[in-house]
Amino acid sequence: MSGPQFIYHMHQLSKIVPPKREILKDISLSFYPGAKIGVVGANGSGKSSLLRIMAGLDTDIIGDAWAAKGTRISYLAQEPELDPNLDVRGNVELAVAETRALLTKFEEVNVKFGQVSNDQEMQALIAYVKSLSDG
Helix, strand or coil, rough: CCCCCEEEEEEEEEEEEECEEEEEEEEEEEEEECCCCCCCCCCCCCHHHHHHHHHCCCCEEEEEEEECCCCCCCCCCCCCCCCCCHHHHHHHHHHHHHHHHHHHHHHHHHHCCCCCCCCCHHHHHHHHHHHHHHH
């Protein structure tokens, strides 16, 4: 039986920004499932760039970087990325729209659970809820 597989891997990764400034040079790292990491460094040393690359938000790199299949990486920017055409409420509504839509679907399904008349309908609803949870 093989050992644990990496959930994230970077090999000889470099990042160059204009005008030819190398902010990451020859970075190699790997994480096992359950790893807890910290990224520490001086301002401008490439910490945010490294995290953006790990989250798949920056693919303009030299070298390899990949997450294992089924691994989800999220990134929270240091500075909020707001739509300048919206007011505060509009930006908040935009930020929670996906979660609100998912909650609405779950509420609709909960009502349907009370109306199920046979096992086939129940199994279909359970499968639908699972698809919402996994999505």
